[in-house]
Amino acid sequence: MIIRKRFAAGLCALIAVLSMGLSPVAAYADDDPDHPGDADGATPKVELVLDVSGSMRARDIDGKSRMAAAKQAFNEVLDATPEDVDLGIRTLGANYSGDDRKTGCKDTEQLYPVGPLDRRDAKTAVATLSPTGFTPIGPALLKAAGDLKGGEGSHRIVLISDGEDTCQPLDPCEVAREISAKGIDLTIDTLGLVPNTKMRKQLSCIAEATGGTYTSIQHTDELSDRVGQLVDRAADPVVKPVAVEGADSCSAAPRLKPGLYTDREKFGEHRWYRVDVEPGQELRASVSVGADRAVNNDYGVLMRAVTKHDREIVRGSEAGDGRTDVISTGLRYPKPERDDDEETAETVCLQVSNSYSATSATAFADSKSKPGLPLELTVDIADAPDDASDVAAFGLGRGWWLLGALVLTGFVGGLLWGWLSRWRVAVWRTN
Amino acid sequence: MRTKRLLAATGLMALAALLTAGPASAASTEDGDKPADAGTSFRTATEIAQGDKATASASTGDYLYWSFPADAGQRPTVEATVKLPDAASRHADTRWRIDVYDGLRRRQSCMYGMQARTAPKDASSVDLACTLRPVRAWSDPWANDPLPGTYYVRLTATGVDTADLGTPVTAEVKTTSKDIGGAAAVDGTLGSPLVPGKRVELSSTEPEDGWSSGWWTDRWVWTGIGGVLAALAGVGGYTLTSRNSPSGV
Numbered sequence: 006m007i008i009r010k011r012f013a014a015g016l017c018a019l020i021a022v023l024s025m026g027l028s029p030v031a032a033y034a035d036d037d038p039d040h041p042g043d044a045d046g047a048t049p050k051v052e053l054v055l056d057v058s059g060s061m062r063a064r065d066i067d068g069k070s071r072m073a074a075a076k077q078a079f080n081e082v083l084d085a086t087p088e089d090v091d092l093g094i095r096t097l098g099a100n101y102s103g104d105d106r107k108t109g110c111k112d113t114e115q116l117y118p119v120g121p122l123d124r125r126d127a128k129t130a131v132a133t134l135s136p137t138g139f140t141p142i143g144p145a146l147l148k149a150a151g152d153l154k155g156g157e158g159s160h161r162i163v164l165i166s167d168g169e170d171t172c173q174p175l176d177p178c179e180v181a182r183e184i185s186a187k188g189i190d191l192t193i194d195t196l197g198l199v200p201n202t203k204m205r206k207q208l209s210c211i212a213e214a215t216g217g218t219y220t221s222i223q224h225t226d227e228l229s230d231r232v233g234q235l236v237d238r239a240a241d242p243v244v245k246p247v248a249v250e251g252a253d254s255c256s257a258a259p260r261l262k263p264g265l266y267t268d269r270e271k272f273g274e275h276r277w278y279r280v281d282v283e284p285g286q287e288l289r290a291s292v293s294v295g296a297d298r299a300v301n302n303d304y305g306v307l308m309r310a311v312t313k314h315d316r317e318i319v320r321g322s323e324a325g326d327g328r329t330d331v332i333s334t335g336l337r338y339p340k341p342e343r344d345d346d347e348e349t350a351e352t353v354c355l356q357v358s359n360s361y362s363a364t365s366a367t368a369f370a371d372s373k374s375k376p377g378l379p380l381e382l383t384v385d386i387a388d389a390p391d392d393a394s395d396v397a398a399f400g401l402g403r404g405w406w407l408l409g410a411l412v413l414t415g416f417v418g419g420l421l422w423g424w425l426s427r428w429r430v431a432v433w434r435t436n
Numbered sequence: 437m438r439t440k441r442l443l444a445a446t447g448l449m450a451l452a453a454l455l456t457a458g459p460a461s462a463a464s465t466e467d468g469d470k471p472a473d474a475g476t477s478f479r480t481a482t483e484i485a486q487g488d489k490a491t492a493s494a495s496t497g498d499y500l501y502w503s504f505p506a507d508a509g510q511r512p513t514v515e516a517t518v519k520l521p522d523a524a525s526r527h528a529d530t531r532w533r534i535d536v537y538d539g540l541r542r543r544q545s546c547m548y549g550m551q552a553r554t555a556p557k558d559a560s561s562v563d564l565a566c567t568l569r570p571v572r573a574w575s576d577p578w579a580n581d582p583l584p585g586t587y588y589v590r591l592t593a594t595g596v597d598t599a600d601l602g603t604p605v606t607a608e609v610k611t612t613s614k615d616i617g618g619a620a621a622v623d624g625t626l627g628s629p630l631v632p633g634k635r636v637e638l639s640s641t642e643p644e645d646g647w648s649s650g651w652w653t654d655r656w657v658w659t660g661i662g663g664v665l666a667a668l669a670g671v672g673g674y675t676l677t678s679r680n681s682p683s684g685v
Contacts, residue, residue, distance in 0.1 A: 205601045216477055220495040221602030243480050244638055287627055291541040319577050323543055327594040330499040335540025337577050388627030393574050398621035401655035408662045415666030419673025427677060
């Protein structure tokens with residue numbers, strides 16, 4: 006085994022030396038110099054949204070009050086925040102202590118503006134907080150999204166709350182979906198302090214609406230670890246997608262270059278895109294359709310590549326059951342090189358459809374007027390592959406049957422040759 | 437291009453006999469820098485190398501993503517272990533599941549392994565595994581065969597009680613692969629491996645010693661040995677006829 010590996014490695018090295026420039030060994034090197042996805046100077050922005058409602062007084066986290074735990078966690082997180090992250094803090098329910106719901110539900114304030122972090126200032130601001138009013142999660146999220154506006158980096162809201170929203174009818178879940186549909190690449194992560202079932206439902210609904218995560222917190226160290234982890238995740242560079250709006254037919258569809266795109270697709274809707282593929286190139290496309298709301302447990306996605314004349318070239322499809330974040334599929338279409346000189350690009354239409362279904366008729370009706378499900382589309386153009394002329398590599402054989410067959414034919418060939426030459430010698434002698 | 441490839445390959449076959457040992461490719465994956473977090477989407481998947489044990493602390497209900505490179509001739513196996521929180525703090529059984537997707541985000545089937553498992557309320561951990569089909573160098577565009585490139589692993593709880601949502605868990609993922617060799621060596625190669633986002637760098641994953649060029653397969657050895665044996669058998673057959681000839685003829 007090792008000998009074989011060494012042998013293989015040796016042979017590969019030899020190939021590399023011998024056939025430099027003559028073989029396509031290094032064909033995988035990506036020599037494309039421009040990477041438009043590189044986000045130079047794009048600072049990730051994070052806003053921590055902290056619930057300072059009256060219920061934060063409850064002393065049930067490691068014997069301390071929820072507020073004390075949150076403060077301690079914030080201090081640790083502020084110390085550990087990476088330099089290249091712009092961090093802001095917003096509170097909800099921190100100022101109004103009265104009973105008027107209307108006023109209480111507007112009570113959200115930016116405690117520390119999103120920007121380069123001055124640790125001392127931020128800590129001083131956090132230290133002044135004391136549990137006071139209502140829990141207006143929805144309005145706070147809307148304001149937080151406003152705080153994060155602009156910039157090329159990723160945007161993240163970390164919501165820390167200990168109670169469900171007390172400001173109905175504005176459903177925070179719905180607010181999260183709206184925010185996510187408007188802003189690109191915004192994630193809301195939620196943390197529930199000593200949560201009950203209703204709270205878990207609401208906070209995980211907010212998280213799922215934006216592709217974020219939900220965590221239940223029972224201890225102080227869990228809180229600081231998790232918030233720290235989320236801030237670190239925000240600092241990881243990611244490629245930002247480009248918003249695009251697919252059309253309902255191929256002729257009106259937007260023309261896409263290789264890249265990463267987002268769009269929205271309603272239940273039962275079809276979206277079309279166009280990509281130009283030149284001969285000798287391979288189109289690679291993949292799509293994910295996310296479930297950002299309650300959907301039934303059986304669902305699917307279909308992506309078809311069709312020609313301008315509506316002939317289907319290839320399709321990718323996938324179905325699933327059970328809880329999920331996205332359902333995804335992909336396809337590739339290699340366009341063979343043509344012998345004549347006419348190198349014309351072919352327009353390939355991509356049709357994306359999903360078979361998610363709403364859990365109720367009202368949810369379906371609602372979704373007609375609201376933003377659709379998030380859709381992520383990647384388009385790549387690569388070199389078209391070598392076509393296979395045989396099933397096996399280079400048409401070579403393998404195995405004992407092959408050896409047996411070769412030995413047998415060799416032997417029979419030898420025999421025949423021997424007899425033939427003997428016969429020829431005999432004929433020559435007699436003549 | 438193809439003929440050139442073949443010619444060069446045939447030339448190399450002749451030289452292959454001269455080779456006894458090449459530079460050994462040390463496949464060491466021993467470095468202390470193991471990924472300690474996971475991504476939460478295809479776009480943010482944490483890249484891991486084969487053989488690395490990646491860990492992540494997460495919450496029940498999170499969708500955790502990792503990506504790893506797999507090359508032609510390999511048969512990758514993904515193993516995941518989820519350490520669950522204390523039985524006392526749990527309310528119901530939880531169903532955990534790993535899914536493996538290729539570079540085009542197409543789901544790949546598992547040949548072997550418990551891909552999904554229900555963790556009873558009192559279990560302390562769940563083990564999941566998925567062995568993919570052997571990765572082939574080429575396949576029809578209409579087929580769903582595993583191809584060289586990036587592979588995504590998604591680990592999540594698919595069936596979870598609301599009361600258990602968000603409880604802390606730790607996950608461990610490791611990918612290894614078995615060398616299948618020439619049995620899965622097919623003709624043709626991709627223009628480039630299925631690594632998504634060539635232009636926008638969605639994934640920069642690559643095997644330790646680079647992507648294979650698609651030249652080498654042990655079929656060269658089998659066919660070469662077959663040729664030699666056939667020649668020997670031919671000579672054998674020939675000498676048999678001359679030995680049997682009556683003297684004087």
